[in-house]
Amino acid sequence: MASALKPFFKHVLITALALSVVITFVPLIAGAMTVDSTTAKSNETGSDNILGGTPTRITWEAVVGDGETVNNVVVQLPQGSEFTDESTAKVTVLEGTKRLSPASTVSIDKAAANVTVDFSDPITAGQRLRVEMYKTSLPNVTGEVHLTGTYTTTDGSTGELGESPAITVTAASPAEKISNWLDQQPAVQAWNSVTFLRLFFQPQLVVSSIPTVATGWLISLALVLVGFPLAIPLGLLASFMKISRSKVLHVIAAIYTGIIRGTPLFLQIYIAFFGLPLLGVSINQYVLAVFVMAFNSGAYLCEIFRAGIQSIPKGQFEASRSLGMTGPQTMFSVIIPQTIRRVIPTMTSEFILLYKDTSLLAAVGVMELMLYSRSIVSLTGNMTPYIVAAIFYLIVTLPLIRVVTVLEKRLALADNGGSAPKKKRKGRRGAFSQMKSEIAETVDEDPFEPDYNAQTLHHEEYEEKKAAERKLAEAEKKNGEAHE
Amino acid sequence: MSETDSMVSIQHLSKSFGDTEVLKDVNIEVKKGSVVVVLGPSGSGKSTMLRCINLLEKPSGGHIYIEGNEITDPKTDINKLREHVGMVFQQFNLFPHLTAKKNVMLAQRKVLKRSKEEAEQIALKELARVGLAERADYLPSQLSGGQQQRVAIARALAMEPHVMLFDEATSALDPELVRGVLDVMRELAEEGMTMVVVTHEMQFAKDVADHVIFMEGGVVVEEGTPDEVFDHPQHERTKDFLGHIS
Ligand SMILES: Nc1ncnc2c1ncn2[C@@H]1O[C@H](COP(=O)(O)OP(=O)(O)OP(=O)(O)O)[C@@H](O)[C@H]1O
Numbered sequence: 194m195a196s197a198l199k200p201f202f203k204h205v206l207i208t209a210l211a212l213s214v215v216i217t218f219v220p221l222i223a224g225a226m227t228v229d230s231t232t233a234k235s236n237e238t239g240s241d242n243i244l245g246g247t248p249t250r251i252t253w254e255a256v257v258g259d260g261e262t263v264n265n266v267v268v269q270l271p272q273g274s275e276f277t278d279e280s281t282a283k284v285t286v287l288e289g290t291k292r293l294s295p296a297s298t299v300s301i302d303k304a305a306a307n308v309t310v311d312f313s314d315p316i317t318a319g320q321r322l323r324v325e326m327y328k329t330s331l332p333n334v335t336g337e338v339h340l341t342g343t344y345t346t347t348d349g350s351t352g353e354l355g356e357s358p359a360i361t362v363t364a365a366s367p368a369e370k371i372s373n374w375l376d377q378q379p380a381v382q383a384w385n386s387v388t389f390l391r392l393f394f395q396p397q398l399v400v401s402s403i404p405t406v407a408t409g410w411l412i413s414l415a416l417v418l419v420g421f422p423l424a425i426p427l428g429l430l431a432s433f434m435k436i437s438r439s440k441v442l443h444v445i446a447a448i449y450t451g452i453i454r455g456t457p458l459f460l461q462i463y464i465a466f467f468g469l470p471l472l473g474v475s476i477n478q479y480v481l482a483v484f485v486m487a488f489n490s491g492a493y494l495c496e497i498f499r500a501g502i503q504s505i506p507k508g509q510f511e512a513s514r515s516l517g518m519t520g521p522q523t524m525f526s527v528i529i530p531q532t533i534r535r536v537i538p539t540m541t542s543e544f545i546l547l548y549k550d551t552s553l554l555a556a557v558g559v560m561e562l563m564l565y566s567r568s569i570v571s572l573t574g575n576m577t578p579y580i581v582a583a584i585f586y587l588i589v590t591l592p593l594i595r596v597v598t599v600l601e602k603r604l605a606l607a608d609n610g611g612s613a614p615k616k617k618r619k620g621r622r623g624a625f626s627q628m629k630s631e632i633a634e635t636v637d638e639d640p641f642e643p644d645y646n647a648q649t650l651h652h653e654e655y656e657e658k659k660a661a662e663r664k665l666a667e668a669e670k671k672n673g674e675a676h677e
Numbered sequence: 678m679s680e681t682d683s684m685v686s687i688q689h690l691s692k693s694f695g696d697t698e699v700l701k702d703v704n705i706e707v708k709k710g711s712v713v714v715v716l717g718p719s720g721s722g723k724s725t726m727l728r729c730i731n732l733l734e735k736p737s738g739g740h741i742y743i744e745g746n747e748i749t750d751p752k753t754d755i756n757k758l759r760e761h762v763g764m765v766f767q768q769f770n771l772f773p774h775l776t777a778k779k780n781v782m783l784a785q786r787k788v789l790k791r792s793k794e795e796a797e798q799i800a801l802k803e804l805a806r807v808g809l810a811e812r813a814d815y816l817p818s819q820l821s822g823g824q825q826q827r828v829a830i831a832r833a834l835a836m837e838p839h840v841m842l843f844d845e846a847t848s849a850l851d852p853e854l855v856r857g858v859l860d861v862m863r864e865l866a867e868e869g870m871t872m873v874v875v876t877h878e879m880q881f882a883k884d885v886a887d888h889v890i891f892m893e894g895g896v897v898v899e900e901g902t903p904d905e906v907f908d909h910p911q912h913e914r915t916k917d918f919l920g921h922i923s
């Protein structure tokens with residue numbers, strides 16, 4: 194059989210054997226100290242990532258070869274590794290499970306990035322040497338890191354320690370680097386010495402959690418930026434149905450808004466996320482999240498639009514219809530444009546609510562702002578990521594709240610005919626009573642025509658309304674005066 | 678009166694809101710080219726009658742004909758009817774989000790399907806007619822009440838109505854603004870527009886009306902020429918009312 198082997202194949206076999214001897218230092222081969230374990234402790238709490246450029250604990254182990262007695266070992270870290278003043282190294286010698294303590298000195302050479310261990314009592318064959326290097330940084334490059342080194346035996350010969358098993362390193366991000374730098378700052382250390390501050394606003398954690406929390410923030414933002422525009426046509430359609438003369442359309446819209454507004458969004462999310470899989474429907478959770486948010490917001494927008502449309506004075510419908518415009522023409526050219534201006538502040542508020550409510554999706558495992566920050570909190574046991582999450586919510590909501598305030602002021606101004614809002618109009622009533630007062634009989638079978646007939650006013654009510662209208666007219670007269 | 682002579686013919690019109698009967702057997706004839714002025718105390722049903730003519734209110738009974746076509750017939754195309762019946766409201770009801778010019782253009786574009794250029798040209802012409810050519814690009818909120826009402830008139834006129842209905846067009850205006858609006862209405866009358874005018878402006882009524890109607894409690898109490906109604910009223914109620922006014 195062996196004679197059948199081609200010379201070429203033989204050659205390959207021998208080379209491979211030789212290589213394995215050289216590279217892996219198989220312990221069976223006598224007479225050489227063998228590194229058989231190197232590990233580094235994860236420095237980003239919780240994940241099994243070892244970050245480059247970030248202090249970690251590196252454990253290095255080697256076994257003394259047959260017939261050797263070793264009195265000096267140099268563990269060499271790759272270039273770019275760093276020892277600082279805080280770095281220390283600890284030496285342990287084991288024989289089987291027995292811990293030995295031979296006299297030894299350890300020295301760290303920062304410049305050369307190596308650790309030298311000198312034994313006055315040499316260690317002997319089969320003994321295991323463990324060197325633990327604390328607060329030591331590996332190079333900040335993604336890739337595999339091997340430790341090397343040399344050793345000297347009592348007979349004076351020097352041997353090379355082969356490449357250690359690999360440690361996989363991930364390059365630290367700028368945030369991680371800043372966080373590391375902060376670790377070293379006395380001011381930060383002082384700050385963190387206050388328990389409350391450390392638990393709720395630890396500077397390092399603020400910095401290092403920003404990339405993760407920001408990812409969640411972008412997802413939450415995307416959910417609401419896709420969901421809300423979907424909710425607008427839905428809400429508009431529902432509002433048309435609600436004010437329509439058609440009882441069927443009205444009832445459908447009323448059921449929709451009633452159920453959605455009458456139950457918690459939380460429950461709706463549960464039903465959608467746990468109910469659909471039961472039905473065998475599987476939808477991407479982000480897509481489903483967008484639909485649930487849109488479906489929910491649509492009901493609220495429906496009411497906002499309905500109130501907006503019904504806050505437009507009846508005279509606008511009448512003027513438009515008396516010019517021969519149809520119901521839909523009146524709706525889209527006269528009523529909706531005026532409604533939009535009026536509902537934008539409320540719509541913005543609804544946007545803010547919806548944005549905040551994306552947090553409820555955390556309950557069904559949709560990775561968004563809340564869940565991303567929670568993932569760090571549960572690893573660190575520190576509240577800081579939640580505070581960072583709060584900041585990410587606020588950078589969207591606070592400016593929008595401001596926008597709402599400004600728009601509302603502007604609207605109040607415009608409603609007063611462009612002059613500053615001096616006094617509250619007596620004639621203006623609440624949206625509901627105003628809506629009631631703007632209802633009168635109109636002849637048309639247009640489904641989009643608001644159903645004035647729904648509430649024919651009683652005589653007294655009508656008189657009351659007239660009185661209010663007169664007051665309004667007087668107020669308008671005053672405005673007119675100001676202009677002429 | 679011959680068929681072709683009649684612009685609006687109201688026959689036995691009645692209207693109730695719930696249990697309240699607001700109009701009772703009202704009969705009114707409006708001849709083409711004539712100006713009919715409707716007088717009466719508040720709550721007498723003047724607005725309701727006027728609003729029935731373009732079906733902003735649905736009559737409870739009776740018939741209304743416009744140019745011989747029965748509009749109370751359920752088969753009538755209401756939008757088509759309204760194209761030819763212009764209406765001016767006490768509260769102007771301009772579209773506040775549109776400039777004066779666009780207010781006048783909107784229905785021309787949507788209803789008459791006029792081109793943008795044509796609608797704009799007509800809008801400017803009608804605004805000039807009411808003396809507001811240079812206010813074409815103002816928003817209603819930037820105009821006085823009187824100016825707003827004149828824009829509203831221009832808006833109605835742009836639709837080339839066959840009859841114009843005015844419901845207390847000057848009642849919401851300050852005295853000094855009333856003139857401008859009345860002048861426009863006077864001019865319209867002189868040009869031969871058929872008009873039904875509800876007003877409290879007695880002098881205007883005397884000067885412009887061809888026919889005056891006095892309503893009270895939902896019925897036509899008295900009617901006739903201005904001379905007959907103003908100078909020789911037959912009914913106590915008319916005399917009372919005119920006495921109060923002047
Ligand atoms: N939509 C309505 N619902 C209930 N009652 C109404 C309605 N519209 C009018 N009315 C009643 O009908 C009667 C006539 O009202 P209308 O507005 O036609 O009077 P008017 O003569 O125009 O009065 P004014 O000079 O005050 O305008 C009044 O008693 C009023 O209360």
Ligand SMILES: [Mg+2]
Nearest residue numbers: 723724725845
């Ligand atoms: Mg009236």
